[in-house]
Amino acid sequence: MTQKTRTIILHPRLRENDYSLREPEDYLSEATRLAEAIGLKAVHEEVVRITAPRPSTLLGQGRVDDIREMLSSTLEDVELAIIDSDLTPVQHRNLEKEWQVKVLDRTALILEIFGARAKTKEGTLQVELAHLTYQRSRLVRSWTHLERQRGGSGFLGGPGERQIESDRRILADKIVKLRKQLEDVRRTRNLQRRKRKRAPHPVAALVGYTNAGKSTLFNRLTDASVMAQDQLFATLDPTMRVVHLPSAIEVIFSDTVGFISNLPTQLVAAFRATLEEVLEADIILHVRDTAHKESDAQKVDVLSVLKELGIDEDYNRPVLEVWNKSDLLDPEERNLQRAIAHARHDDADGTIENPWVVMVSAMTGAGIDQLYDEIDRILTMDHVVFSALVGHEQGAAIAWLHSHGEVLETAQEKNHQLLTVRLSQKSAGQFEKLFSIQLEQDAVASFSETA
Missing domain, CATH: 3.40.50.11060 (GTPase HflX, N-terminal domain)
Incomplete structure (x- = not known):
């Protein structure tokens, strides 16, 4: 084409x-x-x-x-x-x-766009499955991609008519094969998730309407170079990067495929293995184009797709709305939107229906530091302050606390360091298991941190 x-x-x-x-x-x-x-x-x-x-x-x-x-x-x-x-x-x-x-x-x-955009083997498999599932119900002509190994441009032209029974058999065989391959992908992703769960790195998944600026924001947050264009469905294949937050904890940012109104059910089903990354995320960043006149309608469409994935009012992970593209607003509108964002944030409880709000421009970097701080705050809300008495010779343990928690204070003793560190309960358990060092919860510090 x-x-x-x-x-x-x-x-x-x-x-x-x-x-x-x-x-x-x-x-x-x-x-x-x-x-x-x-x-x-x-x-x-x-x-x-x-x-x-x-x-x-x-x-x-x-x-x-x-x-x-x-x-x-x-x-x-x-x-x-x-x-x-x-x-x-x-x-x-x-x-x-x-x-x-x-x-x-x-x-x-x-489907044609997704076929043209998919680059990885996984993305190609998912698009091909969606193509075949769609075509199985119609078979109005022979589709070029039945002769290909990848999906894409499958509707625009074909090699000539086939007998419909032969077409159906080819489709059925290919669908069975693709589903088996995608099941292997799902198992691999589940193994990767289990490995990440053993590591103390939370996952922040970026979701949003197509062209809301997710990939540009992802690049800004991670110093990555993911394809980011002013184009619908510029990114299909999921990308992950690790970033150190101000509190010293590491977070994995995950960029996902954009949503759209009336997203074909074949695509939701085919991309479920990829979109399950959202289900497993520790925090969802819903990126919205605040300068778009249909921003509210786009939000409804995104929430509709998330509901299909099982993310609804019963979802118990924190959600943060990122109002992007503030640079496209005139100064008066930008100030008004910023005031609305602050007001909504103060009244929010971080649920899918009442998320916290931060206003940014991924293009200029405005508000990015505030976004980092907000992600940091959300991911460390359940952290507790501990005291750890670590021998000077245990450099690995000291380095681990600095890389996996927020060291608030260090006191030198004769043969030890006394570190006051803020950690999640999960990380505290991992530290004790790795280094056989008992952590003591600092009741006064914990109270002052959460007060």
Whole structure:
């Protein structure tokens, strides 16, 4: 697929959906950006209002005829039509027959983008499984990627018709094979998680709507160089980096795939092995584009996907909203948003429904120090102050306390150091087991730290 692929984009608007948080033109604009993300050139964009969906073509016959006339006259060089809605196999087939161009619905378009973006073996497997699961229900034409080892560009062209039974057998065999491979990936990830749990490093998972600035923020927090572009779904493959926080504890930041409204269920299922990193995280950073006019609607969409993963009102891990892109606001709006963020933060309890809030700009670095401090505060809320009497010759134990806790005070004695250190109960247990040194809880210091 090249940038020369000329495309029309239609957003069907059902009358009963008028209560949506978004305007139909906003959905259309997002669909256009999705198309641009894989090099398509939109030459016509339109909101098509329909009273009720037709089982045969979704759109009313009059609109189908109008678009066919447009495609055969003023836009005769168009090769592709994108319908920003889900199509049934029958609707898909009939529209292609009526218009004599290839047709992609919203799910197919997003799958196409994911196929183009996935780089790692795991990401490729997940996209391929999503492609095949989607195609199994329709088989309206032969798909190019059945001949390939990786997903991507699977809907735009094919080698010719196959017998449908042969197609179904090929799909079923490939799906079984891919699910087995992804189960191996899941087992590997579970082993990696167990290893991380044995280490005292908490995990902070970045989630958010696509293009909210997660990868830019990830790069800012970790000095990494993850691909970060002003483009929908610029990042698909998960990335992790370790960072030292001001308290000296280390945290693993995890960048994840962006969410979007009406994210295809095939993708949620296929990427579950990756998204389970969010479930296992010690803290969720929900990155929001505070300068986007649809920021509240995007939040609803993100929470909807998180709920599908099992993160709902019963989720008991802390959640921090990061209001990003403050640099795109004018000074007056920025000050207003900052005041709102402070007020919400003070009234919050850190749950998925009432998260703490910090306002930043990943691009300029504004507010990043405050974000570090807030993550530090949240991750050390349950830490306790201990006293440790460590011999001078036990340098490894002293170094361990400095790298895994916050050393508040050091007193030199004849043959020992007396360290006052703030640790989690988990880290304290690990220290005692590793070095056979008893820690004493400092009741006065602990009280003063938490008061």
